[in-house]
Amino acid sequence: MARVNxxxxxxxxGARRYAHVVGWGSEIPKRxxxxxxxxxxxxTSDEWIRxxxxxxxxxxxDDRDTTVTLGLRAARKALAVADILPEDVELIIVATSSPTHxxxxxxxxIQDKLGARQAGAFDILAACTGFIYGLGLxxxxxxxxxxxTALVIGTETLSRIMDWSDRTTAILFGDGAGxxxxxxxxTPGGVMEYVMHSDGSGxxxxxxxxxxxxxxxxxxSPDSIIAMNGRGVFRFASRVMASATQEVVERAGLALEDxxxxxxxxANLRIIQAAARGLKMPEDKFVINVDRYGNxxxxxxxxxxxxxxxxxLIKSNDRLVLVGFGGxxxxxxxxxxxxxxxxxxxxxxxxxxxxxxxxxxxxxxxxRLIRSLEGFLFxxxxxxxKLRDAERKPTDEx
Numbered sequence: 001m002a003r004v005n006x007x008x009x010x011x012x013x014g015a016r017r018y019a020h021v022v023g024w025g026s027e028i029p030k031r032x033x034x035x036x037x038x039x040x041x042x043x044t045s046d047e048w049i050r051x052x053x054x055x056x057x058x059x060x061x062d063d064r065d066t067t068v069t070l071g072l073r074a075a076r077k078a079l080a081v082a083d084i085l086p087e088d089v090e091l092i093i094v095a096t097s098s099p100t101h102x103x104x105x106x107x108x109x110i111q112d113k114l115g116a117r118q119a120g121a122f123d124i125l126a127a128c129t130g131f132i133y134g135l136g137l138x139x140x141x142x143x144x145x146x147x148x149t150a151l152v153i154g155t156e157t158l159s160r161i162m163d164w165s166d167r168t169t170a171i172l173f174g175d176g177a178g179x180x181x182x183x184x185x186x187t188p189g190g191v192m193e194y195v196m197h198s199d200g201s202g203x204x205x206x207x208x209x210x211x212x213x214x215x216x217x218x219x220x221s222p223d224s225i226i227a228m229n230g231r232g233v234f235r236f237a238s239r240v241m242a243s244a245t246q247e248v249v250e251r252a253g254l255a256l257e258d259x260x261x262x263x264x265x266x267a268n269l270r271i272i273q274a275a276a277r278g279l280k281m282p283e284d285k286f287v288i289n290v291d292r293y294g295n296x297x298x299x300x301x302x303x304x305x306x307x308x309x310x311x312x313l314i315k316s317n318d319r320l321v322l323v324g325f326g327g328x329x330x331x332x333x334x335x336x337x338x339x340x341x342x343x344x345x346x347x348x349x350x351x352x353x354x355x356x357x358x359x360x361x362x363x364x365x366x367x368r369l370i371r372s373l374e375g376f377l378f379x380x381x382x383x384x385x386k387l388r389d390a391e392r393k394p395t396d397e398x
Contacts, residue, residue, distance in 0.1 A: 019139035019150075020190035022340050023084065023181030025077025026306040027070045027155075028293065029059040035171070042167050049171045054269020058174030058294030061157045067100050068109045070177035071155030074302075075114055076357070078151065078179040083349050086114045086356045089181075090147035092121040093138055095130025095154045095298040097208065097327075098161055099123065110153065115360030119151070127206070127326030128265050130154060130298040132194065135180065135322070135334055139191035142184045153179040154298030161208060161225050169226045172267070174294035178302025187339075192319075193252035194334035195244060205232040206327035237271045240331040242278030245323050248333040254319065256281065259335075261314050265324030266290035266300040275323075287313055297326070314338055 034057045035046035049055055061070065071094060079086065092114075094107035101109075107121035126133045131154040138150035155177035164170045182191070208225040241264060249256055262285055264272050269290055276283050287308040296303060301322050308314040316339055323333040 015186055016188075017143050017145060018185050018188055018190045019142040019182045020185045020187070020340055021180050021336060021338070022183045023078040023080070023082025024179065024302065024306050024309065025074045025079075025081060026176065026178040026299070026303045027073040027077070028176045028303070029061045029065050029070070031060045031062050032057050033060045033174075038167075038171060042165065042170065044167045044171060052268075052270070053172060053294075054272075054288075054290055055171065055294045056291045058292075059176055059296075060159045061175040065157065065175065067096055067098055067106055067155050067157045067177075068113070070157065070175065070299075071096075071106060071153045071179070072110050072113050074155065074177040074179040074299075075110060075151055075153055076353075078181045079114075079353065080350070082181040082183065083346060084149060084181060084183070085349065085352055086116040086360075087118055089114075089116040089119045089149050089151050091138060091141055091150040092116060092119045093134040093150065093152050094121070094123045095126065095134045095152070096123060096156055097125065097127050097130070097297050098156050098158050102210075106155065107153070112364050113360055115356040115363065116151070117363070126196075126198075126330045126332075127328050128267065128295070128297045128300065129196070129324045129326040129328070129330040129332050131178070131301050132322060132324050132332040132334055133196055133330075134298075135182075135191065136194035136196055136332070138182050139194065139334075142182055145184075148184045150182045151179060152182065153177065154296075154300075154302055156297045156299050158226070158295075158297055163226065166226075168230050169228050172295045173226070174296050176293060176296040176299045176303055178299045178306060180302060189337035189339040192335040192337055193248050194332065195248045195251065196332040197240070197244070197330065199329045202232070202236060202329035203327070205229045205236065205329065208327070234268070234271060236329060237267065237325045237331075238274035238278070240325050241265075241271065241275035241323055244325075244331050244333040245275070245279055245321050248321060248323075248335050252335040254335065258319055259285070259321050260318040261285060261287060261308065262321045262323065263287045263301055263305045263308060263314075264322075265295075265326070266293065266304055267295045267325070300324070316340070 035049045092107045099106045105123040111121040134152040141147045157175045158173040206228045287304045318338045320336045325331040
């Protein structure tokens, strides 16, 4: 478990630094897959799925969508809300369980396409808890003074690593992305506290083998990699969603009565309901959209939060708990004081952002071209070594 005491870090001559969420955005694939669609190639029913999960439909990435492109579009929306230029971002953290590549990191590819040329970038893998982990790491970097502006993204195309003949998993997951922009401020609020936990002894309850990238085509695939012990995960999740919420609230110096809204990981409606009962809190304090999107893993919390803001469920000065769990096993939670009103973008700043996005692929192309020219003009260590070996005269012993 990792923990930083919020509001107690004093830098710059004693001034406190707070990490505020100033931008938010989500990206959802257009393709909808309903429970009835699943019955066309799987032995299941709409009633069976609704009763056990609360899911009615989910979104599935098409051939034009990738983990990178979904995350990129969510990031652009978050930057627009914050009215921040890509070059102002100093840190990009991407949480994903379905990267396009093992490396380079998804964060590196988004950084390049975004035009965030000043940003360090890396991925974290903590399954569905990944966004909470990323939020905690980014807020710590801001509070210690390492950076002023950070971008945290959760993005998934889980449909591409799914066994579509396995109804224990195929009915649950969907695709999507969500992003937060965090910025330093001397005004109290923002990320007040977070907790992160793990228990590797339960890694076999929910896992994915590495090294394969199947695509969904409606038929079983021997290479699909998500596997889950549904009952074991349900028992674990029902317990830790409540305990992590209580723990993070206490560490923030608050009581559950001080919390206005809870934004839970959207894995299963029954798990959310069990957490509400364990906390003795009404369900209407929970933002729930699992019925429309299913489990989007690292993207579920930011997607739900964005909808909560758009629908008026989350308002300025509300105190929120973001809480999740995932394979690993991992779980965690964060308390956030939502005291920032959406900023009205300045026309010139908006134009500058669009120019930055337009220039990003050109800048990337020029850098590749320069590297190619350097290789042509100055050679490579491998080629130079071969030339030296060819020119070297054999010795008498040879």
